[in-house]
Amino acid sequence: MRRFIYIVVLMLFIVAVASGCVNKDAIEEMQRVANEIEEDIEQVEDENENLEEEIESLITDKEEAIxxxxxxxxxxxxxxxxxxxxxxxxxxxxxxxxxxxCRQWDMDIFNGPLASQMDNSDYLEYVFKIEVNDETCTGIEVHVFTEKKSDKVLQCTLIIYQDEVYRMDESAYGSAFRTVTEIALSALVLAGTTPFEESEITLAILNKIQENDIATCAQYNIGYAMEADDEAEIRSFFPYK
Amino acid sequence: MKRKIIIYLLAIVQIVLLAACNSAEYDGLTEEIALLEEEYAKVQNENLRLKQEKNGLKIEIEELTAQNREYFEDTIKPYQYFNVNVDEYIEKVKFLNQNPEELWYNANNIFLLDELVFENEDIHFESIYTCEIFNIEDTGERCIAEITALDTGMLTKIQFTYYYAEDGEVSDLGYQHYFNYSDIFVSAFIMLNSGRDDTDDEFEYYFERLFKHALYYDGNAWGRNYVSADGKYIVFQILPIGLKD
Structure with missing residues (x-):
């Protein structure tokens, strides 16, 4: 009987110890899992924080792009x-x-374009001179008016000073001056359409524009006006429409 | 005998009690893990949402950038750039600043800065390099060079802005610096564009044309000067003509 009680007590003892040990291991394992999850959460939270920063920066980039x-x-x-x-x-x-x-016609630009803002307006005025290839002629002053922001051309005015006007006859000088006018006008016709390529523009078209032929002016969107005073002859070309 | 059994039983009770405590802790941990897993799922979901948002934004920005590039290229006219690389150009400018005898026979009389510092800023599809040439605080005179290039590195614009002195008087120092440096910047451009280093007659011809007549036909460049409406500054620019080769 006594031995039996001993055995029972011993078994109870073993069971109790084993149960305690099993629980302890399981708790340690659970603790490890919990720590791991906590670490994972921290890691993902850090990643989220970085992502939030990146998103903020991307939002700024997007706003700038828009x-x-x-x-x-x-x-x-x-x-x-x-x-x-x-x-x-x-x-x-x-x-x-x-x-x-100018290169095609053996003419030269005497002075490069000098731009100035007209008073406090939104317009720029460019001035340059096309040189007639002859020592006795000084050339034609070209004034080009543009819208300052877009730099689109609003008007092109040729100024031929009076002492040169008389040269606009059938002589070689006159021919050269006419060529300068034709160059300035041809450039207006060609600038917006087929730059630097052989074009269909003919002298007849240029003459018609200078004669204010309605159909031609409308077709090429170029109007023409001429005025003269004691000092100069002023020829202006502007959009017809 | 009885005493021994009682001691054993007490030990067992103690162990059982301990086991019970452990079991409570185990249950607590199980609950905590469940909560942590829930929290983890939440942050993971948030992570997924943020990643999606980030990718969405990236795609939107890529699309906008592609569209912006298309628009930007529409504003660039054909041939509106020089066949000069901006880095090489800046190097050349710095070289001439350090070696003025390459340009001037009487280089000893030329007063230049020890060093030119360019600051670069990328704005959309262009790079802008700015260099302060001088800033005379006493008079308010200052001059800034601004070099613009496409993101391919091709030079598109050289610009000098000279702010007049507050009293309208041009100081000797300002005058000297302005002309010395516009000489250097124009020369560096011609040298690289024409591939010539000698300041021979042809170089002089090009220089004269571009500097004085604001035109450099062979180099496909023209110059533009304009004075601001308020008369406070003058800008000198070298721009491409846009001629086809």
Whole structure:
């Protein structure tokens, strides 16, 4: 009997110890799992914080891109937009065309274009001189007016000072002066359409514009006016429409 | 005998009590783990949402950038750039600043800064390099050079802005610096554009044309000067003509 009680007590003891040990291991394992999950949470939270920062920066980038999109779209629209009273090309395009034609006609630009802002207006005035290839003639002054922001050409005015006007006859001088006028006018016709390429523009067309032929002026969108005083003869070309 | 059994039983009770405590702790941990798993799921969901938002934004920005590039390219006319790389150009400007004898025979009389510092800023599809040439605080005179290039590195514009002195008087120092440096910037451009280093007659011809007549036909460049409406500053620019080769 006594042995039996001993065995029972011993078994109870073993069971109790084993149960305690099992629980302890399981608790340790649970603790480890809990710690791991906590670490994972921290890691993901850190990642989320970084993501939030990146998103904030991306939102700023997006806002900037949208702002620039509006700005550049306006610029493109401005380039493509055909406003009444302005040609569809910039001074730079017009000047490039002038240079191209001058080279073809053996003329030269005497002074490069000097731009100045007209008073407090939104307009720029460029002045340059096309040199007639003859020592006795000083050339024709070209004044080109543009809209400051877009630099689109509004008007082109040729000034031929009175002492040169008399040369506009059938002589070689006159022919050269006419060529300068033709260059300035041809450049207006060509600047917005087919720059630097052989064109269909003919002398007849240029003459018709200078005669204010309605159909031709409308077709090429170039109007013409001429005035003269004691000092100079002023020939202006402007958008017809 | 009885005493021994009682001691054993007490030990067992103690162990059982301990086991019971452990079991309570185990249950507590199970609950805590469940809560943590719930929290983890939440932060994971948030992570997923943020990643999606980030990717969405990235795609939107990519689309906007592509569209903006298209618009930007629409504003660039054909041939509206120089065949000169901006880094090479800036190097050349710095070189001439350090070696003025390359330009001037009487280089000893030329007063230049020890070093030119260019600051670069990328704005959309362009890079703008700014360099302060001088800033005379006493008079308010200052001059800033601004070099613009496409993101391909091709030079598109050289600009000098000279702010007049507050009293309208041009100081000797301002005058000297302005002309010395516009000489350097124009010369560096012609040298790189024409591929010539010698300041021979042809170089002089190009220089004269571009600097004085604001025109450099062979180099496909023209110059533009304009004075601000308020008369406070003057801008000198070298721009491409846009001529086809």
């Amino acid at each position: 702002e620039y999109n509006e700005e550049i779209k306006q610029k493109v629209d401005g380039i493509n937009e055909q406003k009444p009273g302005e040609f569809q090309f910039t001074f730079q395009e017009y000047f490039a065309q002038i240079l191209y034609l």
